[in-house]
């Protein structure tokens with residue numbers, strides 16, 4: 001979506017169109033001629049995988065809407081109608097429910113990729129910030145989607161999460177009433193969540209467009225973190241990365257199909273097969289797995305408002321990350337300390353996810369507190385300080401040089 | 416080349432680890448442990464055993480149906496593909512054994528008529544309050560989704576809780592074992608015991624396998640020789656419990672066979688497609704050092 005198109009149309013109709021609306025040239029310069037560093041590894045394929053996930057959610061979602069009824073009296077039954085009576089309905093619904101999980105798996109890997117290779121650093125701050133906005137919108141969409149089948153976890157998850165806003169002084173209660181459309185989670189809540197669940201994915205698609213625009217302007221980062229110097233360092237997006245991304249998407253689909261067809265309920269909660277009942281509270285209320293790290297942070301704090309602030313803070317801190325990391329070196333490949341702290345951070349995030357699924361008692365609470373402190377310390381203390389004290393390894397002069405060095409290294413190792 | 420393959424493996428391992436990490440921890444319920452049973456329908460190639468489903472249906476019909484409804488199941492479902500294997504005539508005859516309310520007729524009156532294949536199983540009680548008052552205040556839940564609405568925690572045990580949780584998450588996903596619902600039902604139906612010394616359960620029935628406590632309102636519904644099997648299967652509480660749990664799994668997941676079949680075909684197709692793409696990709700990249 002950037003630069004001047006090198007596109008030279010031959011076909012008459014295309015020429016006619018290019019003179020009036022150069023959309024084919026735009027597509028050509030964005031997805032065909034667009035130069036990409038030649039040394040990207042498979043962690044870079046998750047962007048394409050995410051685009052696939054969004055498309056898959058929108059397509060399965062739109063067909064689900066043709067059969068779903070957003071009314072508390074019949075929502076649960078309408079999902080069962082989809083599962084039992086609609087042709088291929090069970091497949092649509094399992095693909096959509098598991099597709100949300102796949103989406104989050106991919107986005108978490110994508111974010112971790114960015115953290116490891118310093119993809120948020122100058123000049124990609126806006127790319128990164130738009131990414132965090134996408135992540136937020138995904139969370140809102142996933143949360144509201146989970147309410148739609150109107151099972152016990154739908155209802156109680158919605159009740160617990162919307163109630164969090166009441167912790168804010170003055171504005172808290174009006175916000176909660178606005179979310180609910182009344183004084184409890186009820187039919188108006190389901191209706192507005194349904195409406196927003198339909199809307200947000202399209203806003204998401206628009207932000208994804210900006211995200212792509214932004215990184216096409218700045219150019220892709222790469223595993224060395226060294227910007228391409230000359231034409232030798234890059235290849236054209238098509239065919240090189242179209243074929244590679246497609247291959248990765250198909251591998252990802254194998255995993256997706258395995259989950260959606262072989263263990264479709266494993267990532268869901270059994271209680272959501274019980275119709276919502278405001279009079280019966282489930283023993284443990286847990287959100288979907290992809291919120292668990294944030295849920296653990298929320299529950300680690302004894303004070304409600306404090307917990308809510310930290311939970312939102314855990315995402316807010318991502319927005320300012322480009323200015324917290326003081327290291328001049330992008331890629332952790334060349335940062336001996338940064339690399340170790342990165343893997344500790346990954347472990348802490350997974351630990352928080354695990355703790356979020358466990359009851360908030362005893363040793364779990366203590367562990368959640370330690371992990372929460374570490375989570376924030378990573379951004380607010382470790383990254384700012386590391387950049388000042390760490391002695392990075394020497395950077396390669398160019399991507400081509402790094403590739404050659406790696407080739408030589410692995411050839412030597414193979415002998 | 417070497418690093419590319421390593422990265423692919425890393426990416427896949429990370430994807431799987433993330434997927435199952437927190438997700439599965441939720442399936443583990445209540446700290447009680449359950450035994451895995453052998454189910455014909457578990458695993459990627461699993462299929463229902465039609466004879467078992469028919470026996471299980473017989474148990475439901477003769478025992479459980481007096482208290483529990485089966486709201487989402489219609490008579491016609493029993494004869495559909497991947498179901499109990501009844502013929503259209505058998506289903507018609509079966510449905511006709513039940514009376515359902517219909518109407519209003521031309522005079523505005525409600526009336527009852529014999530059920531037709533498209534009707535759903537009628538509920539034993541006119542409403543929840545009637546069901547509660549007949550069962551000492553406890554509501555017998557609808558059974559059409561019960562096999563998916565309960566989960567017993569099971570799988571390999573390492574003795575260290577977080578490690579066990581982790582191992583089980585991977586184990587469930589890799590072996591495609593999702594039958595913790597019927598495992599729970601079987602354990603519950605065969606789990607009644609005399610309450611231990613000093614434990615008073617009042618009007619309830621002691622059952623340490625019950626997920627929400629140790630005692631429940633349902634009296635032991637099964638007993639040896641209770642249901643007359645005609646195919647020579649043992650007429651024991653264990654066999655009844657197994658058969659009715661399998662039947663309830665079918666009731667909750669009538670499209671299981673179709674799902675596994677389609678899934679397997681999709682996987683085979685994708686694996687071949689991925690193989691072709693791999694070689695195409697290698698070919699395309701062969702002129703670039705990367």
Ligand code: HEM
Pocket residue numbers: 054057058059060061062064065068079093096097099100103138141142143145146147148149197198201202204268
């Ligand atoms: C960002 C993309 C999306 C995400 C992450 C997402 C997520 C979810 C989730 C988690 C559920 C609950 C699934 C369940 O447990 O049953 C759900 C349900 C639903 N979604 Fe989406 N969704 C997305 C896009 C869409 C779109 C674009 C539409 C419609 C145009 C849609 C329509 C529905 C409907 C009708 C349901 C209720 C049926 C059901 O529960 O299966 N979704 N969504």
